Amino acid sequence: MGDRTLTRMDLSEAVFREVGLSRNESAQLVESVLKHICDALAAGETVKISSFGTFSVREKGARVGRNPKTGEEVPIQPRRVLTFRPSHLMKDRVAAGNRR
């Protein structure tokens, strides 16, 4: 099982190999894909990428939290959180690839 960490560089390298644009332009395209996803999510939209997964924004209400170290109560403001739900295809491929 691998334990490597891939970054933007690896994704742009893959784009470079696949399409044959310059390395610089490949990197810019990776960046703009991520930017468009972020923009849509920041606008409260759900981003659904078929056979990959769905990113959705959930509203969380205010609640009283606790500082685990001091036990002190702290109010937690209402906030928006992102959840990612992987597609069946992703789940199946990840499960199959990591099976011993």
Added chain:
Amino acid sequence: MIRSELIQKIAEENPHLFQRDVERIVNTIFEEIIEAMARGDRVELRGFGAFSVKKRDARTGRNPRTGAAVEVEEKHVPFFKTGKGLRDRLNGEG
């Protein structure tokens, strides 16, 4: 937003590229992330988030209908943790 709308936006910003190349570019990015996780690797995209694989131990489950015990094998599931930059943006701080 769905995959085809994402492709459309990228195509509009890059009029010098063929639509089919934009499709290949977008598909390659998602494909690369899935392949990495299928190998057990992590994909860390600063400001966006990190895709990783979590191990779920084998356990004895139950068929909720019949109550019969069933052995559930160890498995690996995809996991995404939102990056700080994006988390802050969702809450209007950045």
